[in-house]
Amino acid sequence: MTIDHAEMCRRVSVGRPSLQRWIEAGWIHAPSGDGFVAFSEMDVARAHLIRDLAGPMGVNPEGVAVILDLIDQIHGLRHALRGLSMAVGAQDPEVRRRIWSDAAHPPSGPSRAAGALGGRPRAVL
Known part of the structure; x- marks a missing residue:
């Protein structure tokens, strides 16, 4: 199901100027086709979060951008972890x-840091 601007504003209880600012800031992506902008249910949920952060929670625009970026990073990491788990x-x-044993008991000390920084790598399966 896709949602237009008017429906998005109604469901999120925000004015069109606010929604437009969020789109221009890149906080909400407004996919369009044939001159029609359509939002998804995920966009609605994200808009609710933005409204709450910027409104009652009093987060400034820079803070909202940071929070959304961190949420996007977490989502990306969860997706990558799901793929790794499947592999x-x-x-x-x-x-x-x-x-799973190595993951539960990762090595510690200088050898791990050296491997991460380009030193002698740990044996790989």
Whole structure:
């Protein structure tokens, strides 16, 4: 189901100028086709969050941008983790066991930091 500007404003209880500012700020993406802008249910939920942050919670525009960016990053990380989990799940049982064991007990100390910074890498499966 797609929602037009008027319906979005009604459902979120904001004026069109506010919605337009959010679109211009890149906080809400307004996909369009054939001259018609349509929003999704996800856009409505995001607009509710923006309204609450900028309104009753009193977050300034810079803060709203930071919060939305962090939420987007979390969403991206969850998507990547889901893909990684599916890839691990497709491995042989012994490989899966070793991966989950290594994940539960990651190495500590300088060797881990050195690997992350380009030093001698840890053995990879």
